[in-house]
Amino acid sequence: MSFIEFHDLTHCYNLGQKNEHRAIDGLDLSIEKGSFTAILGQNGSGKSTLAKHINGLLLPTSGICLVDGKDTRNLEELWQIRRQVGMVFQNPDNQLIAAVVEDDVAFGPENLGLEPQVIRAKVDEALKAVNMTKYKNFAPHLLSGGQKQRIAIAGALAMDTECLVLDEPTAMLDPQGRAEVLRTVRKLHEERGITIVYITHFMEEAAVADRVVLMDSGRAAADGTPREIFADVPGMKKRGLDVPLAAEVSWQLRRQGIKLPDGIITEDELVEALEAYTCQSN
Amino acid sequence: MSIELKQVSYTYMPKTPYEHKALDAVSFTLEEGSFTAIAGHTGSGKSTLVQHLNGLLHPENGQVLVDGTDLAASSKQGRKEAMAARNKVGMVFQYPEQQLFEETIAADIAFGPKNQGIEGKELEERIKESMELMGLAYDEFKDRSPFQLSGGQKRRVAIAGVLALHPKYLVLDEPTAGLDPLGREALIQTICKLHKKWKLTIVFVSHNMEDIARLADSVIIMNHGKMAIKAAPQEAFMQTELLQAAGLQEPAMLHLLHRLREAGIPVNDNAIELETGIKAIREALSDAE
Structure with a gap:
């Protein structure tokens, strides 16, 4: 069952002006409930514009965006959509607003007018899910970038969100922070079946998704499993994108006549394949 | 000629419950003409460190010398010299495009040099030159609004604004963060050119070990406010345990x-x-x- 559907979606910035810019151009795409979709593409390919349609921060210039069957243009349904879809942006400092971590997470449920004990329970549960319980009385500005992003995710969870849209959530983080955020997102996807839409420039992160959509000039230029997408090493490079190291190395080795199986994209797979290769030749 | 740090320590919010020692007796020398990377996990002291390089922060203990001048000098004459020395160090912050504010690209780049009293023909020359250095054609871009550019282009304008100050040392805090692979590669090539062709001494903060290995002739790894190592990247990256302790990936x-x-x-x-x-x-x- 699809959770998000774009039908012939077009979005133009500065419509009718001299600097009109068509960021999304007649996109048809549907995203299944409970799936983990990574979105790749160059800067300016329409990724962020797309993300902002999913919870109605932007509305289509033409075409339709449906979330769980509801049209984002319908104001009455928009609030429901925003409860179902949580957004996490690139800069952790721009999305935390309270002076204490647990207040920040409570902000959403408080605005729903829930009972205090219900809010308490939701906040505790959300902080636990992102492994940040220990920091509930901290001031957000004293946390690392990865911790801040996990608080932003907790804020969405406290709203019982069914879908997380993350727009380059790790771009500003160090390697440790990146690993923390990705681990948290994967856990929420696997354990709670939360639908994930994950925009990134890091190919290793996209490799853990179950689907990769490649945006180019406002359209979906390619769509498939990470294995299918990253198999096309020259094609990816031509689009100004990269592939995970393991995919690149195995592609190069195959080109140089070393017989390795197709579809290697992770380091584990490459190590295993090379081990098997040396065993055979012995 | 060099930037020299001698036993530099810095504490945020001293004598409060939030007291935090961000730098702890850090000493090193950045020779003129070198290309140095600074790496470390969040909170390791990288940003505090780079803010010392042009006197935005003064050490609590220790000294920062730029071409022999103490940036924290307190005498009247010393302060004057320190100001001149600070001007030799150009600073490009993280996400510098957020600092753009003028109506046209040329006006934005002019802001720094104008504040240093440069005007007229020389000002225009500097704007032109720094735009060309950053790969922005002068006639095409000078009158355009910086806010209508792509992220990568905005960042180039911001860096051009620093280059227009004619720094001798250029400090860049994560210059490629948030750019796509193509944009990153283009910016890296430009930084390389600034080093090789224009002989700028470069200091850059980065999490990307591949970039560090490819570009820098030495890397400083920070861990909990201390300098864990300063060595050639090849040599530093072989020390797996040290990297792990510093929260970095090889x-x-x-x-x-x-x-x-x-x-x-x-x-x-x-x-x-x-x-x-x-x-x-x-x-x-x-x-x-």
């Missing part, structure tokens, strides 16, 4: 080669770049045959 290729070794494939595990790594794997495979 370069992906090195990691792969180490894994292969552990799996019993006798690969030469000191390559960082793609080509050399693949060559090492090929050699190990043909040895096994």
